[in-house]
Amino acid sequence: MSILARDLKLAARRRIESLLPVVFFLVAVSLFPLGVGPEPQTLRQIAPGIVWVCALLATMLSVNTLYSGDLADGSLEQMLRAPASAVAVALAKAAAHWLVAGLPLIVAAPVIGLLFDMSGPALTTLVVGLLLGTPILSLLGGLGAALTLGLRSGGMLLILIVLPLATPALIFGAGAVDAVESGLSASGHHSLLAALLIATLAGTPVATAAALRISTE
Amino acid sequence: MTQPRTPLTFFTFSSPPRFYAITGVLVPVFWALAVGLTAVGLWMGFFVAPTDATQGEVYRIIFIHVPAAWMSMLLYVVMAFWAAIGWAFNARLASMVARSIAPTGALFTFLALWTGALWGKPTWGTWWVWDARLTSELILLFLYLGYIALTEAIDDPRRADQAGALLAVVGSVNVPIIYFSVKWWNTLHQGASVSLTAAPKMATTMLTAMLIMSLAFWAYAFAVVFTRTRAMVLEREQSATWVQDLARRQQGALP
């Protein structure tokens, strides 16, 4: 897990850069009331959807350069030397991304709750959903980053190819908060989200490893 | 409807000139089939199938809406299959077929959405309805566009084919998950409770016409996909002797 430690150290050194995703997240979320109107009832209703979509966008925008730095300085080639380690690399990079870019989003969620006047239970549900869902987004983003490594149109292309794959997480995560707000339990949604996380953990690093090989051969 | 492509064996796929020659014969046949089946299907659909009790005449859009939707879904799986074969066995032709399928699949998806909107407006009042089927179809369109965008963005053909194959396979695995989640999402938000495909029991003639049109679209898909693959073969094998000979023969034949 030296890759993980290395990435975290790098992120710590570039603190401003590392905070960009969460700042983007807050800015993007705040745009919606400006576009939709300040009616509290409306905002409370659309809050979970907005949070999830903006979390998705923030993840996709920040995961773009996940591998490009390593490609540029030659360390990616070294990391991929042994066949087994490509999967470990994918997992480590996704974990690093989640810790640096995903976790801050979860920490920022209560602020969103304040802006959108979300109730206590709704906010708790949102946070739990994000805890389960943001790792999924980081993993999927990592796959996208590996596939689009070195391409000119990288950023937009990555978003286009990863977004359809991320829609189930979006649906279950935002739906959980809606369920709680209509008096139902969110356990169904969260169980599905957890199952999705396990499946993504099982499959995506392998696919990402394959993608890294394809992109660097 | 899900017959395997019997004339195409793996031997054919290993040889571009042979593939080019065989498809040269097959494409006109598929065109003839497509036109013939369309004529029969539409005749049945417009002149034999009765007026629907609830929807009147507008339901007749179904004869292109459902076949287009079916083809869009079938072609995605077929595309992923051939892309995977091309990746696993390093079979260039299989990869080329997969890449040729993508635009056709995307267009069928667009047609399904377009005809769905035109059917929905007079029947349910709005151009668009976020029901499970249409929403899934929309996401399928995004999956196609993503595949096309990725493969077109990579200059190296081999990397492009392989990256596309990986994306197509990942997409295929996700399609059931996506469909399930969209269905879940739709039943929770009981807004428009009608599904576009909740068509009441269909008369046999309607069903038959629809199936014939599906076969017609299938023949069309073969014809146009093979034409595109032939173009791709010529593009990629440009420096090969057989292509050069073919090109010069064509040039000589032209006035």
Add this chain to the structure above:
Amino acid sequence: MNWNSASEFFDMGGHGFFVWGSYAVCLAVMTLEPLLAAQRRRRALQQAAQTPHGAAAARDEEDA
């Protein structure tokens, strides 16, 4: 027969716009797509005829 006259056929019970709008776009797409594909094939053939003989020279042309 379902239709008593040609105008009835085109009217489609008042929904002519929707029915024919669907079929027209379908026909347009399914005519344009094969035409473009055929054009691509012809262009590829023309390009091949223009490249000079010899695989090495042809490959250099492609890289340009």
